[in-house]
Amino acid sequence: DAKTTQPPSMDCAEGRAANLPCNHSTISGNEYVYWYRQIHSQGPQYIIHGLKNNETNEMASLIITEDRKSSTLILPHATLRDTAVYYCIVRVAGAAGNKLTFGGGTRVLVKP
Amino acid sequence: DTGVSQDPRHKITKRGQNVTFRCDPISEHNRLYWYRQTLGQGPEFLTYFQNEAQLEKSRLLSDRFSAERPKGSFSTLEIQRTEQGDSAMYLCASNSGVNTGELFFGEGSRLTVL
Numbered sequence: 001d002a003k004t005t006q007p008p009s010m011d012c013a014e015g016r017a018a019n020l021p022c023n024h025s026t027i028s029g030n031e032y033v034y035w036y037r038q039i040h041s042q043g044p045q046y047i048i049h050g051l052k053n054n055e056t057n058e059m060a061s062l063i064i065t066e067d068r069k070s071s072t073l074i075l076p077h078a079t080l081r082d083t084a085v086y087y088c089i090v091r092v093a094g095a096a097g098n099k100l101t102f103g104g105g106t107r108v109l110v111k112p
Numbered sequence: 113d114t115g116v117s118q119d120p121r122h123k124i125t126k127r128g129q130n131v132t133f134r135c136d137p138i139s140e141h142n143r144l145y146w147y148r149q150t151l152g153q154g155p156e157f158l159t160y161f162q163n164e165a166q167l168e169k170s171r172l173l174s175d176r177f178s179a180e181r182p183k184g185s186f187s188t189l190e191i192q193r194t195e196q197g198d199s200a201m202y203l204c205a206s207n208s209g210v211n212t213g214e215l216f217f218g219e220g221s222r223l224t225v226l
Binding site for chain 1: 116145147153154155156157160168203205213214215216217218219220
């Protein structure tokens, strides 16, 4: 699976949009981009995933560049409960076992 | 809401003792995963099961570690002769095995080896 690069930390203001970048310049055509988050002392939680097109669900939006070398997770109206470590993961479609390889993630602190 | 359940949530043991963790996945999920997470790091894959078959083991899973899922439902992860380096959060996850990377994680079992 391709490697991802994320900033180690970022702050954002409560009520504002949080834009979390991820570089995956070596991504191949059959690799999806997944985002998970991990709130302190809890297990990781799936947020969203995509292949080429932008995706949106009740939690977030995922914007993938046309060349697929980078993506941005957008939390539209950040709340204090969104304070967590956010992981960007790329995974081959059909990968045996659905195994995920986590990196270091971005530690997001939402401030009042 | 019957999510993934792990027990115990916390375990403190002395070096050299054996410990066992249990994971109860979401009932209709046939795939079960174990991950380990040390402080400040992302989770690291240890092993996974499809039903009762253990299909992949990471090199992180030394001979002192053994995982089972005897009836394809709950799973146990045993660590023998614990070492201080085994101190970590042990996370269990499950999914339906449909070709998806959406895993459902439990809250983890935190091990402290003194």
